[in-house]
Amino acid sequence: MSLVASKLVVRYGRHEALAGVNLTAPTGRLTALLGPNGAGKTTLVECTVGLRQPTSGTLEVLGRAPTDRALRTRVGVMLQDGGLPLAAPAGYVLRHVAAMHANPRDLRELSDRLGLGPLWRRPVRRLSGGERQRFALATALVGRPELVLLDEPTAGLDPQARLAVHDLVRELRADGATILLTTHLTHEAAELADHVVVLDAGRVRASGTPQELVGTDRGLRILLDTDPTPFRAELETLLRVPVVASPRLLEVQGTPTPAVLHQVTGWARDRDVRILELAAGHRSLEDVVLALTGRELR
Numbered sequence: 001m002s003l004v005a006s007k008l009v010v011r012y013g014r015h016e017a018l019a020g021v022n023l024t025a026p027t028g029r030l031t032a033l034l035g036p037n038g039a040g041k042t043t044l045v046e047c048t049v050g051l052r053q054p055t056s057g058t059l060e061v062l063g064r065a066p067t068d069r070a071l072r073t074r075v076g077v078m079l080q081d082g083g084l085p086l087a088a089p090a091g092y093v094l095r096h097v098a099a100m101h102a103n104p105r106d107l108r109e110l111s112d113r114l115g116l117g118p119l120w121r122r123p124v125r126r127l128s129g130g131e132r133q134r135f136a137l138a139t140a141l142v143g144r145p146e147l148v149l150l151d152e153p154t155a156g157l158d159p160q161a162r163l164a165v166h167d168l169v170r171e172l173r174a175d176g177a178t179i180l181l182t183t184h185l186t187h188e189a190a191e192l193a194d195h196v197v198v199l200d201a202g203r204v205r206a207s208g209t210p211q212e213l214v215g216t217d218r219g220l221r222i223l224l225d226t227d228p229t230p231f232r233a234e235l236e237t238l239l240r241v242p243v244v245a246s247p248r249l250l251e252v253q254g255t256p257t258p259a260v261l262h263q264v265t266g267w268a269r270d271r272d273v274r275i276l277e278l279a280a281g282h283r284s285l286e287d288v289v290l291a292l293t294g295r296e297l298r
């Protein structure tokens, strides 16, 4: 394990930002940390890089204490508010960070990948929000870190930049780096992560692979232009699986096999019922996070 948090507590005055978090990030895997605003994600990242001292509990980073100086060249971090020098030109800062590492990445290749070439001479404070994000990512990755902590790396990025960042992250993962990534984009987590941790109000609500979290088939959900409730019993007899009917919505439980789909659409044809929407398969990770953390604003 590259990161192990045990009973981690962080209090800001009377507010408990982390309330006894137990969490691991397996080596060579991408762990996505999901959770609503204020869940404690950034606080956890800050503790991991030694920027914040936990109130209690322990945190082990590559087998060491987070404040161990030996971690400086082994851990790459991209924070939400950057923590970057603002007055210096972006290229100068990147070159400076690269010089702190024994085997840095090729600067030209990295800056081309993140579209930073034209921004090389521009002071960091003059970069747009998305450009600054990409620059911060470059500084996190330039030293080929073993552990990479990315706090919302794609927040505010345009779709092109988001895809470029996803490609880079996949490559890092393929090269054996351990990655901890916070995001609000559940489809991003579902696509990239090996391991997902859902945090809410400073507590871990669930963790596992995306597949484990989304669980088993939830069957078929069919939106109709007609109230299907009078047909519920008829459909159960036809399909031989439980059917839940509410005005306009039919939920057919069990595995949505091609045979079940065929029967349902055949039934709709025979009854002249229009299908407006049909969804087969799993819950999305977004459904799971909302179910675990509720819909109230934080």
Ligand SMILES: Nc1ncnc2c1ncn2[C@@H]1O[C@H](COP(=O)(O)OP(=O)(O)OP(=O)(O)O)[C@@H](O)[C@H]1O
Pocket (backbone or CB within 6 Å): 012, 015, 016, 017, 035, 036, 037, 038, 039, 040, 041, 042, 043, 044
């Ligand atoms: N320095 C501080 N003093 C007081 N409270 C703080 C401080 N920093 C963070 N908090 C509070 O701690 C909680 C956790 O904040 P944190 O930034 O870790 O959340 P987050 O999960 O990263 O949220 P977001 O998704 O909005 O970035 C929040 O309620 C926040 O208001």
